[in-house]
Amino acid sequence: MSDNSAIEVLHLSKSYGEKLAVDDVTFAVRRGELFGFMGHNGAGKTTTIRTLLGLLRPTGGGARVLGHDVVTESLAIRRVAGYLPGEYALPKDMSARDFLRYIGAMFGHSGSALEKRITALLEQFDLGDVADSRLGTFSSGMTQKVGLAQALINEPRVLLLDEPTAGLDPIGRHDTLALIRRLAIESGVTVLFSTHILSDIERVCERVAILHHGRLLAYGDLADLKRANGAHQMDDLYLALVTAAT
Numbered sequence: 322m323s324d325n326s327a328i329e330v331l332h333l334s335k336s337y338g339e340k341l342a343v344d345d346v347t348f349a350v351r352r353g354e355l356f357g358f359m360g361h362n363g364a365g366k367t368t369t370i371r372t373l374l375g376l377l378r379p380t381g382g383g384a385r386v387l388g389h390d391v392v393t394e395s396l397a398i399r400r401v402a403g404y405l406p407g408e409y410a411l412p413k414d415m416s417a418r419d420f421l422r423y424i425g426a427m428f429g430h431s432g433s434a435l436e437k438r439i440t441a442l443l444e445q446f447d448l449g450d451v452a453d454s455r456l457g458t459f460s461s462g463m464t465q466k467v468g469l470a471q472a473l474i475n476e477p478r479v480l481l482l483d484e485p486t487a488g489l490d491p492i493g494r495h496d497t498l499a500l501i502r503r504l505a506i507e508s509g510v511t512v513l514f515s516t517h518i519l520s521d522i523e524r525v526c527e528r529v530a531i532l533h534h535g536r537l538l539a540y541g542d543l544a545d546l547k548r549a550n551g552a553h554q555m556d557d558l559y560l561a562l563v564t565a566a567t
């Protein structure tokens with residue numbers, strides 16, 4: 322693995338029975354970058370992310386996160402990685418603070434260090450005033466911020482975000498994107514940002530991997546990919562790549 326890579330995916334394949342969800346995919350994410358992982362529904366994004374966390378076992382090829390093998394060293398990966406799943410429900414009756422305490426405890430944290438971390442995260446995400454309100458009263462944008470906060474509780478060096486802006490209104494999306502960008506720039510966290518929203522990728526990512534039906538359609542610098550495909554906008558690029566592939 323190159324010293325500069327935080328995530329390296331090498332000829333990764335994953336089948337569910339007959340269904341080949343990820344088909345011989347190779348790409349690398351550099352340390353400290355905010356990397357776009359693009360693909361429409363069923364492209365194989367979630368499968369790849371869950372494989373990177375060691376939650377699924379590859380059926381071919383492999384991957385490393387900060388040098389740790391996803392099959393043999395998945396516990397080490399979960400210690401250094403934060404994960405925001407695509408769809409998950411927060412416990413409506415818990416407060417934001419109690420929920421973060423609960424997640425922190427799962428990572429073995431407790432006491433004043435954990436309390437300080439929770440308060441800092443809530444402040445960072447503008448949730449200080451509602452820290453003790455029930456999660457059931459939160460908007461979708463606020464809920465997503467709590468999701469991001471829980472993914473950061475263990476001070477991860479790599480953050481895997483599965484469609485963090487899906488289902489948000491324009492303001493929620495704008496705020497969430499700004500937060501993600503700030504995290505990557507200010508905290509030096511490597512972020513794998515998965516989305517099907519082309520304009521979100523265009524707004525915050527310089528490098529991308531584009532999946533389609535489990536296969537890697539394109540990978541690299543977004544500006545170079547646009548130039549090579551005669552595209553000005555991300556949606557022109559996506560259309561050109563999908564058309565060429567089918």
Ligand SMILES: Nc1ncnc2c1ncn2[C@@H]1O[C@H](COP(=O)(O)OP(=O)(O)OP(=O)(O)O)[C@@H](O)[C@H]1O
Nearest residue numbers: 337340341342360361362363364365366367368369
């Ligand atoms: N547990 C499973 N069993 C069988 N097929 C699955 C399973 N999980 C995913 N798939 C299939 O694998 C393919 C890739 O799914 P995956 O969830 O990885 O894609 P995705 O890009 O994350 O899309 P989405 O945003 O819809 O989740 C899809 O065709 C999906 O139906």
